[in-house]
Amino acid sequence: MAAVVATLWIAARSWTLPAFPGRTDFVLMQLSAAWWSTAVAAESMVSAPADKLFWAEMAWMGIVCTPSLWAFFLWSYTRGELPARWRMVLVTVGLATWALALTNDAHHLIYTAIRPVDATPGAALIYSHGLLFYAITVYIYAFMVMSIVVTASGIHRATPAYRTHYLGFLVVMAVPWIANAGYVTGNLTLFDLDPTAFSFLAVDGVFYWLIARRRLFDLLPVARDALLDAVxxxxxxxxxxxxxxxxxxxxxxxxxxxxxxxxxxxxxxxxxxxxxxANPVKAPAKGPGMGxxxxxxxxxxxxxxxxxxxxxxxxxxxxxxxxxxxxxxxVTHRRRAEARLEDTVRRLDAARQEAERRLAAEQEAKRALNGFLSMAAHEFKTPLAIIDGAAQLLQLDAEVKAPGMLPRLEKIRRAVRRQVNILETCLADDRLSDPGFALRHDMLALPALLRNAAAAQCDAAPGRKVELDLDGCPQRMTGDGPMLELCVHNLLNNALKYSPPGSPVRLRAWSEDGSRDGSRDGGEAGRWLALSVTDRGIGIPDGERERVFDRFFRASNTGTAAGSGVGLNMVRRIAVLHGGTVTLDSRLGEGSVFTLRIPLGEPAPAEAAPCDGGMAGMPAG
Missing domain, CATH: 3.30.450.20 (PAS domain)
Known part of the structure; x- marks a missing residue:
């Protein structure tokens, strides 16, 4: 009872201290422990078993509320004040348990039987417990575990200067655990009674010492002042x-x-x-960006x-x-950085607009240039045809009257044919760059087309030989005749141009089954025309083979040989439009093999070539 009086004094002293988090829970916990201890004291003083049972039942209000209020106090002190409604829940549970305990004779859910420890008058009782007792025990232990978890987390989050206070919490909390565990196991009693209630009074005494000597609850305001100064x-x-x-x-x-x-x-x-x-803004209730x-x-x-x-x-x-x-x-540095960023964005936007203006002007100039070149090509074809016709008439007359003029006239005709081929290439490139361009689907006599192309190239390059291998060549196919003939002209022209004099160029055509690359283990099946042009010329360097089909690209070893870098790119574009491919196998100094593969039936749908000649998804040559 002396401990109860001391606890009540501590409760009154704690209430007069400056407000600290959890003060209400701490004071209520002291009052609850005092209630519990008073009931235990009364139970020890009375002698009749029925009276002892009554005071044991009276203690249940404190038994339930003390541990839970202790847990709430620790939570409020370490994590912030809990709402008052949660305290009402604890009190409600305590009152309900107290009512069940006082009516135990009607249901025996808490105590099923009692007996004295010995025959001595006023001896303490031994209680046999019912199901509700164990349920309430689990409830109480849950709050005790919560106290340990909350305190341990407080140690983890606290700065080193304050961790000793939280360690003190843990040490003090061990006292009720040890007392209750000793009572449950039968190894520890106080006057043959449960010592847990007295252990909570001891906890109050320890906290009184912390309050009076260590200024425990003065620490939080001091810490808050230090925090304010440190901001x-x-x-x-x-x-x-x-x-x-x-x-x-x-x-x-x-x-x-x-x-x-x-x-x-x-x-x-x-x-x-x-x-x-004007209109000061209150603190934002949600995340950033609302200040x-x-x-x-x-x-x-x-x-x-x-x-x-x-x-x-x-x-x-x-x-x-x-x-x-x-x-x-x-936020000065941030505002300055934002100002610099805004200035950079403005300058970048101005540069983008200027670049777009220049690009539009360049595209317009390019369109005008393409139109001029197309017009010029058409205009040049007419005088070239007149020159070629006149040269033919002069050849017929010279055969009789001036045979010595024949070589010069033939040279004129070769120059005309060379110029016509260049013009045809430029016109074809212009047509392929037109988004509205569409292939013709004519039935072609392949052998005749290939022989004519080879003969034309031989005529343009006197003394050079094109070997034809048309044994496996299909007789008919569907395609755009002028475009396919242009492909053959370009492949033969390149082979003859970069081959040494006297070295033959071989043109071979055959049909094959299988995929686009000629393999028979997958890909798009069907009948294909395969056409290869083989030379023994200078070859192409290893690092440049993948670019040889790019528009305007010329290999580094072409020297002073005339060329525009358009022909092979045009071959690839025409092949793709027919649903086919063109590939390259070359060895530097030994020669090259260009292989064109095109389906013999209806051509596969293909998108028109873009204006710059690049073909997306095209396999490298």
Whole structure:
């Protein structure tokens, strides 16, 4: 009973201390432990078994509430005040358990039987427990475990300076656990009674020592003051009249007056703009991006930007607003970076617009140039045809009258044919670049087409020989005759151009089954025309073979040989439009083999070639 009186004094002393988190729960826990201990004391003093049972039942209010209030106190102290409604839940459970205990004779859910420990008058009782007893025990132990978890997490989150206080919590919490465990196992009793209630009184005594000697509950306000001083951003507390009642060192330095506390905000030169700011923004309730617009303050001639947040301070149960907390976050560097970024974006946007203007002008010039070249090509074909016709007539006349003129006339005709081939290539490239271009689907006599192409190339290159191998060549196929003939002309022309004199060029055509690349183990099946042009010329360097079909690309070893880099690109584009491919096998200094494969039936759908000649998805040559 002396311990109970001491506990009641501690409860009264704790209530008069400055407010600290969990104070209400701490005081209620002391009162609950005092209730429990008083009932245990009364049980030990009375002698009749029925009276002892009554006081044992009276103790259940404290038995249930003490551990749960202890857990709530630790939670509030380490993590923040819990709402009052949760405290009402604990009290409701305690009252319900107390009512069940007082009516135990009707249901025997808590105590099923009692018997004295011995025959001595007034001897303590041994209780046989019912199902509700064990359920309540689990409930109580859950709160005890919660106390350990909350305290352990507080140790983990606390700074080293405050961890000893949380360790003290854990040590003190071990006392009720040891007492209860000893009672349950039958190894520890106090006057033959449960010592758990007295252990909670001992806990109260330890906390009284922490309060009186170690200033445990004074630590939190001190820590909060230290935290306010350590915050690098200015923080001010204003009363309802706008007077500064508290300010951290950063705010005092910003105000330029260390005697700013007690003065009105509007009277502080460095901060007066804050008092005139219209519609101050309250602290954002949700995530970032909801704060107020920055304000610019003159800090001793240095203009700095701050995000200002106003937090209203309320007092009493009615929530009457008594002042506000003013927090300023220095965002000068961020604002300067944003300004630089905005300037960079503006300059980049201006550069983009200028580039788009120049690109549009270039595209327009390119279209005009292409139109001029197309027109010029058409215009040149007519005089070239006249020159070629005149040369033919002169050849007929020279055979009789001036045989010595025949070589010169033949040279004129070869030059004309060379110019016509160049014009045909330019016109074909222009047609292929037209988005509206469509292939013709004519039935072609392949052997005749290939022989004519070979003969034309031989005529253009006197003394050069094209060997034909048409044994396996299909007789008919569907395709665009002029375009396919142009492919053969370009392949033969390249082979003859880059082969040494006297070295033959071989043109071979055959049909094959299988996929586009000639394999028979997959791919798109069907009948294919395969056409290869083989030479023993200079070959193509290893690092340039993948680019040989690019528009305007010429290998580095072509020297001074004439060429535009358009022909092979055109061959690939025509092959793709027919649903086929063109590949290259070359060895530097030994020669090259170009192989064109095209389906013999209806051509597979293919997208028109883009204007720059590149074919997306085209396999490398």
């Amino acid at each position: 690098p951003d200015p923080v001010l507390v204003l009363d309802g009249d706008g007077t500064v009642v508290e300010a951290n060192p950063a705010a005092l330095a910003l105000a330029g007056d260390h005697a700013a506390i007690g003065r009105r905000l509007a009277d502080l030169p460095g901060l007066s703009v804050l008092s005139t700011a 107020p617009a920055p304000l610019t303050l003159d800090c001793g001639g240095d203009l700095r930007s701050f995000e200002v947040t106003w937090v209203p301070l309320a007092a009493g149960r009615g929530g009457r607003e008594v002042g506000c907390l003013l927090m300023l976050r220095d």
